[in-house]
Amino acid sequence: MGETGRDRRMKKLRRCLLFIACWILPVFFSAGCSTQKQPADETEAGRNLVVGFSQLGSESAWRLGNTASMEQAAKEHGISLMMENGMQKQEKQINAIRSFIAYQVDVIVFAPIVEDGWANVLQEARDAKIPVIMMDRVINTADSDLYDAYIGPDHYMEGVNAAKFLLKKAEEMPQETIHIVELSGTDGSSPMLRRFRGFHDLIDGDERFEVLATVSGDFLRSKGRKCMENLLARYGDEIDVLYSHNDAMTLGAIEAMEEQGIRPGEDIVIITVDGEQAAVDLLKEGKINCVVECSPKLGEAVMDLAEKMVNGEEYPRNTHPEESVFTEYDDLSNLGPRGY
Ligand code: GZL
Numbered sequence: 129m130g131e132t133g134r135d136r137r138m139k140k141l142r143r144c145l146l147f148i149a150c151w152i153l154p155v156f157f158s159a160g161c162s163t164q165k166q167p168a169d170e171t172e173a174g175r176n177l178v179v180g181f182s183q184l185g186s187e188s189a190w191r192l193g194n195t196a197s198m199e200q201a202a203k204e205h206g207i208s209l210m211m212e213n214g215m216q217k218q219e220k221q222i223n224a225i226r227s228f229i230a231y232q233v234d235v236i237v238f239a240p241i242v243e244d245g246w247a248n249v250l251q252e253a254r255d256a257k258i259p260v261i262m263m264d265r266v267i268n269t270a271d272s273d274l275y276d277a278y279i280g281p282d283h284y285m286e287g288v289n290a291a292k293f294l295l296k297k298a299e300e301m302p303q304e305t306i307h308i309v310e311l312s313g314t315d316g317s318s319p320m321l322r323r324f325r326g327f328h329d330l331i332d333g334d335e336r337f338e339v340l341a342t343v344s345g346d347f348l349r350s351k352g353r354k355c356m357e358n359l360l361a362r363y364g365d366e367i368d369v370l371y372s373h374n375d376a377m378t379l380g381a382i383e384a385m386e387e388q389g390i391r392p393g394e395d396i397v398i399i400t401v402d403g404e405q406a407a408v409d410l411l412k413e414g415k416i417n418c419v420v421e422c423s424p425k426l427g428e429a430v431m432d433l434a435e436k437m438v439n440g441e442e443y444p445r446n447t448h449p450e451e452s453v454f455t456e457y458d459d460l461s462n463l464g465p466r467g468y
Contacts, residue, residue: 287326
């Protein structure tokens with residue numbers, strides 16, 4: 129991956145020519161692109177690092193918190209962040225990565241909306257000798273060289289932690305068979321697949337539990353509400369537990385419950401993932417029983433890693449942030465603001 133002095137001079141020339149092209153052809157950046165800061169001119173300490181970031185969307189408070197974390201960290205590191213919002217479309221993310229390659233950014237960061245379909249564009253980044261950081265979600269690939277590092281949560285353990293809470297809660301539940309409904313995230317995304325797997329690996333073999341249905345709310349509040357309305361229409365008071373793959377869908381589901389006079393956290397036990405402020409507030413109110421934390425604050429780790437990559441320093445292949453589980457059994461009085 130090393131560059132020679134000639135490579136750097138050629139790269140700088142190509143970048144200057146491309147910068148002019150990009151400035152003259154603003155259409156080059158599709159709608160939704162927010163270039164935080166044009167790369168600064170040459171400075172004594174050397175040019176600002178340029179990071180191209182393909183964010184997957186703006187679907188939840190978690191995602192907005194993740195974007196804010198990236199922007200803040202870039203600013204603190206003096207890194208020029210070129211961010212493109214994929215608006216929940218893989219094709220837009222792929223196009224954004226191609227534009228970063230053409231622009232010859234120093235590092236590419238992407239949060240893959242789904243696990244499949246990335247091999248070609250990541251091969252192009254590899255051919256262009258641009259290091260790639262995969263952030264938040266993961267891709268499904270046999271070729272682990274398609275990216276250089278991963279920074280993000282352990283979604284499988286989040287599912288396991290959700291199940292562990294339910295196993296504990298079940299000890300005080302009177303039902304002989306505990307009926308569960310599940311709101312799953314975006315189909316084909318790693319958090320959806322792994323939160324599902326982690327939860328079911330503990331629950332499916334236990335005859336006390338029966339999963340009535342798993343339906344996708346696509347990580348969206350509106351769909352979470354709609355799905356819960358449909359589940360209540362279909363199963364009514366048979367439902368004892370809701371396991372939801374993110375807080376946004378949970379908030380929508382709670383709206384649907386309360387509209388029908390159902391007491392969330394009491395009539396239906398609620399287990400949710402993310403740990404956004406609204407969910408923790410409802411946990412404190414007794415309307416949610418368990419919040420599995422999934423931290424969106426990945427910006428600092430990403431920018432630190434990007435600098436290490438460009439400076440030729442050692443860096444870890446995988447970085448998982450510390451994550452907690454907040455439950456009705458905990459003293460939450462000292463839990464500070466969540467920041468998302
Ligand atoms: C998890 C992240 C998920 C969150 C959702 O790492 O990818 O995407 O759980 C968000 O809130 O939409």
